[in-house]
Amino acid sequence: MKQTKTFYFVPYSIWLLLFVVAPLILILYQSFFDIQGNFTFANYATYFQSGTYLTMTFNSIFYAFLITLFTLLISYPTAYLLVRTKHKQLWLLLIILPTWINLLLKAYAFIGIFSMNGTVNDFLSFTGIGRQQILFTDMSFLLVASYIEIPFMILPIYNALEEMNPSYLKASNDLGANSWETFRRVIFPLSLNGVKSGVQAVFIPSLSLFMLTRLIGGNRVITLGTAIEQHFLVTENWGMGSTIGVILIIAMFLMMLVTGEKKKKGAVHKK
């Protein structure tokens, strides 16, 4: 019995080893070499001494924070309403649907919508406000990034709310709480696990967004993701790129530690 169980685990272990553990070790290894291939700690020294990199890090975290915040502010009420709607499965499907479309395609679609001759500007010019620079602004970057991340926030929150025993709400009401108090004292605390999963699912990928920063943000927002891409593909300084990669990985672990659950029980994961 036990042997069969171990046997089933083999494919996943191989996968894990090849595509998770090995790349992590490679990145760590790479980060100790300079552009000439000599062993060095200089990459880390450069990173921590350079104002550019630290600003970039701060920018990444700040934008990821803003994206997460916007997504959360939109997703929580949506999930809350969704649980109470008829035909919720259909609505949920409509929310998930955009995630099936390639990220790049969505980004290009937004370029079409936001550009100088795009739909939004056509409308603005028609109403007499005049064409505005929308594309390549911080706002457009935040908007598109939030748009793309919203389903990943809605799903875990929706699941947490959906799984909540309705008798908790009755009990709270029965014990004298009105709807607001019930939300504050029962619904929200019990959906926190979903919120945490959602925050993880949104914040961590947002840290290393780089395609959107260029296509929508017009490289005005330079995040660590952009820096890594540049180092690997343009300057070919793999060591420096790996160093930033290591920093990002550490940041992700920190994030998971902060939002992680104290107990293993009652975890709500997105499907």
Add this chain to the structure above:
Amino acid sequence: MPENPIITFKNVKKQYEEDIVLKNINLKLERGKFYTLLGPSGCGKTTILNLIAGFTEVTEGTVTINGEKVNDVPPNKRTVNTVFQDYALFPHMNVFENIAFGLRIKKMDAKTIEEKVASVLKMMRLSGYENRAISEMSGGQRQRVAIARALDNEPDVLLLDEPLSALDLKLRTDMQYELRELQQRLGITFVFVTHDQEEALAMSDEIFVMKDGKIVQSGTPVDIYDEPINRYVADFIGESNIVEATMIQDYEISFVGRTFECVDAGIAANERVEVVIRPEDLVLTTPEKGKLTVKVDTQLFRGVHYEIIGYDNEGNEWMVHSTKKATVGEMVGLFFNPEDIHVMRIGETEKEFDARLESYEEE
């Protein structure tokens, strides 16, 4: 009738779309009594509870609590509290916070809350469990936390929605005693919903037997057990032998081809009726001494008694609870007293039934 009922239902009707759940319910509940709504699932008993708690609204009719119409009063403004079937204890709070929930909503100061929670914990024999997580409590303990949480709001009425159904037999029996004792000590009204007739008989001052959204019979456990109004109630409350019979005259009835003395009157001669005899009222004896003779078909040992099933020569089934053993296949006599024969008229309403009983009991 009581002067000052705590809860009344006047012509209450409840309908979910096409589904009529309650048909014209009239109820008066007095202060400080233990009431039980008894019936199979889907009979509307939980709906009555939900109407008292305020989780659902009547389609027609009036519900009053303490003399005030509460049709539109939300649950959080009613002086009733509920013990839910699944307890509905908040998993993100420990025992103390669960019990303090209602008090915190009322914005009581920390010291009062602490005192009240401590005293209710003591009452439910849960002192020392304040900081336990709900997941660390056993079923019986959770049950008591749920009761404590409801009670420390000092409700006028405590509603219990099948709270014992999730417990094992031993614990369930213990909790029956505990609930009854608690109710008598606190003197508040309990409304208990169950489908378990034993629970109902053991704890209640008054039982409402329900069927298909109607109250079929109400009365003390003894009344309902001894004088079931119809076959449904007789069957639902305990085991029973029911046979068709004909009334000969007052105090005389005929069934299984013989005439017996009975204690019922006020029924027209030759009326077709039904007779209930409880299995424990039938005494095994020799065929000569018995009022009835049956052939023993099966015998089960139930611990406290043997459950014997036999058939008379007309093919009627008779169940006997006896501490004495019988032999399968043998003919035995069954003896019973006139007062063991309970006569039920077919289609008699509760009102008519009560009036008839009163008419000859007063003599």
